[in-house]
Amino acid sequence: MKAAFTIRFTQLLTTGFLGLLLAFSMQAKANDFSQLTIMTEDFPPFNYKKDGKAAGSAVDLLMQASAAAGKPITNDKINVMTWARAYKAVQSGPNALLFSMTRTDARENLFKWAGPIGExxxxxxxxxxxxxxxxxxxxxxxxxxxxxxxxxxxxxxxxxxxxxxxxxxxxxxxxxxxxxxxxxxxxxxxxxxxxxxxxxxxxxxxxxxxxxxxxxxxxLYFAFSKDVDDSVIQLLQKGIDQVRP
Structure with missing residues (x-):
């Protein structure tokens, strides 16, 4: 009886601990961009690769907006790849961000959005x-x-x-x-x-x-996979609104 109680108590503790870990993880994702896989393509003048790094007006906007929001994104977090590969990845997720994406009616409900970046x-x-x-x-x-x-x-x-x-x-x-x-x-x-x-x-x-x-x-907008918490999008949007004229 005592052994059964001990096992049950241990299970409850484990479940509770895992629940706390999950809650903490979700909270971390909601408060910063560290869990995001950030992707872009060769699409000058908005985004492209220069000297091995992501460059362009959209890259500048992302870095400035995230810094204004208090959670700066560094250039090494931005992956430049083909559009087809990145577009497939942001549709399936998890925790994916792709830019610069033209916002259309056909795409509207496939992603979550922050922006705009430009025309x-x-x-x-x-x-x-x-x-x-x-x-x-x-x-x-x-x-x-x-x-x-x-x-x-x-x-x-x-x-x-x-x-x-x-x-x-x-x-x-x-x-x-x-x-x-x-x-x-x-x-x-x-x-x-x-x-x-x-x-x-x-x-x-x-x-x-x-x-x-x-x-x-x-x-053009920053497009997030659907699983990304709304608070992350709102955080970036707040930064964009602060740095855009």
Whole structure:
């Protein structure tokens, strides 16, 4: 009888201790960003890798906002990777943060959001010498379009009615821009600002290119996996509101 009581008492103590540990862990996650896996991609001028480190206006905003919130995020916590890999990771979690993400109706309920970071216009690029004239409807276009896999350009093209046969998917924006530059394809669906930067970095003259269609104008945000506690998002949002003009 005494042995049974001792075992039961030990079980209760263990359960209580584990409960306290869980509560402490949840509280720690709610109060800082230390448990987050932070991801970004090569998307200049907002975020990109420079000299082995994450750089860009969105990186600066994240570090400044977290510092203003009293829980600074250091540069070594930010992982630069391909968009497709990061996008998959932030959907499944746990404790994941990805930026800069265009906030759309299709994505609204997939993530939790803090921001905005800045404006983003998703467009279709073409060479001026291609002979392609601006068009108002995707269905008016018969040319194949290159997109970066799982980016908002990819998703918006599909939403507009483009089939897989009408799309060429690249894993990185550098690959997509080179396809356009080297005349392997005539159209590229991507960000206006970042697309211009990618073309320039690849050695192209941006003046030789033009926008033939606007898919969407929206804003960029920090996107969190759904399991992240609301208090973490609120903490970063508070910091953003403090440092943004």
């Amino acid at each position: 983003n216009r998703v467009v279709i690029w073409a060479k001026k010498s291609s002979g392609i004239t601006p068009f108002d409807n995707i269905k008016d276009n018969s040319e194949k379009v290159v997109v970066v896999r799982d980016t908002v350009g990819d998703q918006l093209m599909v939403s507009a009615g483009a089939t897989d046969d009408q799309l060429a998917r690249a894993s990185k924006p550098e690959g997509a821009s080179k396809m356009l530059i080297n005349d392997r394809i005539k159209l590229w669906a991507y960000s206006e600002n970042s697309g211009a930067r990618q073309l320039k970095d690849a050695g192209a003259n941006v003046d030789d290119y033009e926008i033939v269609h606007v898919l969407k104008s929206s804003e």
